[in-house]
Amino acid sequence: MSGHERRAHGHAEQGRIDAEGVFIRLGQGAEAFEAVQDVSFTVPAGEFVCVLGPSGCGKSTLLGALAGHIAPAHGALTLDGAAISGPHPDRGIVFQHHTLFPWKNVRDNIAFGPKMRGIPKAERHRQADEILELIGLGGFAGRYPKQLSGGMQQRVEIARVLVNHPRLLLMDEPFGALDALTRMMMQELLLDIWTRLRTTIVFITHDIDEALFLADRVLVMSPRPGRIVEDITVPFERPRRAEIVAEPPFGRLKRHCLDLLRPRPGTDTLPRLSPLGAPPHAR
Template identity: 70%
Template sequence: MSIDQAMQGRIDIRQLSIRLGDGRTAFEAVQGLDCQIEAGQFVCILGPSGCGKSTLLGALAGHLQTCTGTLSVDGAKVSGPSPQRGMVFQHHTLFPWRTVRDNVAFGLKMRGIGKTERHQAADEILALVGLEGFAERWPDQLSGGMQQRVEIARVLINRPRLLLMDEPFGALDALTRLNMQELLLDIWTRIRTTVVFVTHDIDEALFLADRLLVMSSRPGRIIEDLRLDFARPRASELVTSHEFSRLKRHCLELLRHEDGRQLPRLNPLGLPPENKLPRFAL
């Protein structure tokens, strides 16, 4: 990826609201979202079920229309789907009648790129996700974790500005999930595209992200913006650290927060609650 490409991927969200449904069944899924995400950041969005996390991701991908406010990437309004904003879902969407290589190369084929060139590009991306030697396999010959690697490779071959991930490891067992998290971080350190990763798993969010946006229950609003300064590269030992546990407790309190109650405050020194300290400047 060139330097110019590496600088792309800034997201600007200004007073964004999204309504879903029609007529009397319509409801406001997200309300008044306002934030900026810098190019190359790894951002996780955490929130309770039904809070609008996936709705926001769908809008970023260009699949959903906004109601009010603006949503732009590198200064250009998001007005529809684009290979520059690649989406990875919880369950793979691979074509069962195409080999792994042809699944990965499909986007390039649709752009008119020749077979030799697109297969070479596919093999390079498959090596990046650790699937050398599996190019001629069929999707149903792969494990769940390997299928998700192919799914990620199929998005990355387009060199997207944004990598949008909607609970991509939610259906995997615990060990495979951890392995995929570590693989994703390794890939991200090499390509440095902007990642927006939706999850309801606090450990996953804290382990992966530079920045964690916590959303309220529906209509979803951003109620916390945490900058995570854990050193990289990250290892599994991080989840047993004192600071990780402290932030996890704070996130649990936020997810349990109910409207009408004061939002929990993050205590920067780990002191008892009776020590009235100002909230972090985030």
């Protein structure tokens, strides 16, 4: 057992989320609107939760609030009882498109968090190499992000968050930009990592198959204003094989989700807005 796993097991009781009557407003002045409306839920430590919803339903905004990048207008959002205020390495976030630093090689990208905490070079490189083994990229420490495939870039992105031993792993459609085969491989890899680390995961997706394959629980959100319309417990036992998506119980649950997501007549698709409010560079 590696040092990383030992440490994660020692903290197995950490990572509980409580959301109580959360409202999030985005935009300013006349354009302001409620992106998330009266959302309440609880995630026990170590659970894998998917938030499923159509584009623009506020699911990314909710994730942004959990990360501490935006503050709710009303309501309480806590991790292990402590209010979430501002970003923290305890709550790592992975986006759809990688945010690796092109001027750093893979090892130094992963060692970014430890470096910010002032951990000496030899030690942070050791930690980075340990995580690289965990995600199966042991031989790529010296490569630069542009030399990697999309799937590998997302693996490094995940590793860069895991090196901080987060209590909560937030993922915003992390595999949305990958091709179908790579995505399936990444889903299995993520489940494998999660089985070993047992950190709480909140995973945003609009892909029903992905949500049902990965999650213990699926929170289904309605289009704007975003509310949770159903809290589904996924009954499939673990470890899950990729084949379960073709079996009847999976199909039944999928049809149920489809019904929930299908737009009601008369509700037009709303224009796409930046999930965190202000468009980039407008600050």
